Amino acid sequence: MGTTTGRRERLRAETTAEIKKVALGLMSSGGPDAITLRAIAREMGMTANAIYGYFATRDDLVTTLISDVYTSLADAVDAARDARPADDPAGRIAAWANAFRDWALTNPEGFRLIYGDPVPGYQAPETSAAPEAEHRVCAGLTGLAAGAWPHAKELYPEAEFEWSDFDPKLAAEVREEFPGLPPAAVAIALRIWGHLHGLVSLEIYGHMRVQTPRPDKIYRAELAQLIRGLGLPA
Amino acid sequence: MGTTTGRRERLRAETTAEIKKVALGLMSSGGPDAITLRAIAREMGMTANAIYGYFATRDDLVTTLISDVYTSLADAVDAARDARPADDPAGRIAAWANAFRDWALTNPEGFRLIYGDPVPGYQAPETSAAPEAEHRVCAGLTGLAAGAWPHAKELYPEAEFEWSDFDPKLAAEVREEFPGLPPAAVAIALRIWGHLHGLVSLEIYGHMRVQTPRPDKIYRAELAQLIRGLGLPA
DNA sequence: ATTAAAACTTCACGCCGTATAGTCGCCGCA
């Protein structure tokens, strides 16, 4: 029966999943630095070298983890955004942004893994470690900008950007999903990404709390100004 | 002669300086991960343990480096800002922001050292690694916000923030240097910090270039909107 | 010249990633 070869594959998949699970556990308890092949193996009752049967190198494992974690972030923000109706662009933006910060505060080590120097000596592959998830995040943000664009277009100069200013794949997807949307809206999306990423990043890495005990208040003010700056009703 | 005791101290200071210089050199050529006691010692023709006569631990050395590098960043942005006259708040903001990004692009490893996970296993001291320099950066930003406040105050709700929302030292300094400035202006400064930090950080860590070949254009648009959002004339 | 301290080396330990070679058990096939 073909199930026998299926069995091996299943065992293999289970072990792979356990490696990743243990690695994520180590990360959340001891930070990304705690992701070591030896520690994972110890926890699993194996030898470190056994892991090489599943991942060619430690960086390979880390890249996979980044992709998984980034996907979970993308899922979280997408879900929060889609819980609001499409005719409430301000609410969708606020939901997305709050989900982003909440996810980061809940998974600070994951945030560092995705956006920081993930692990000692890690070299990211040429193409980004999680291009697909990062792409989803940007596309989702552009969707938010698209929802706000009818209000925002009066406030922004359209002429400054061209489609060639963006990654071809991103541009193509946006033009297909939101026909008529100008490239300037994608620029807005990237700028919003930068704003939110910056505030959350400073908070996660401890730079914000030195200046203010209420980073949440700063973030809320940011949201209010963001929505106002897009010409949306509160 | 008293110069004899002075000689020892001078040699000691020179060696300390050389350790830091070599460490910074390793960092700029091989990234923060390349800062290892053994590599520094190798470069200096010493043993790794000799460094323990100058720094209690590797983390101590890294903390000192962070402080030095952060100070050089603070110097750069302060100088750029002060090159513009006080009666040109928009120009001062633009100068500060451009100096910030330029410094980061020139010293990407320094940026990672300051704002990222500096080095494998590094544990920041309880109080921030470079509180003085970080303070200067925030105070400088608040100065920019103060310059813009006469124009911006119409656009922002003042009531949302109180002085107790900020670090007492920061608040005290701001209140002394800019009497009459409301706490809302400090919130604006922190938000601007977040915006610029986020865009630069995404660029430095390679997330922005995956989405756009022209991060400079995004940054320029950010600046324009920032100045416009503060009610300043371009 | 003597002495005490500072600067530096040597050796050792336990981590790490990973390359190489070898062992064991399960699979399909005769």
Add this chain to the structure above:
DNA sequence: TGCGGCGACTATACGGCGTGAAGTTTTAAT
């Protein structure tokens, strides 16, 4: 039922890391 092969795993080893303990050399002060 026996057997060959292959995949999963272990054993051993190398060089790198931070760092502690102990010993040696250099230097300044008496």
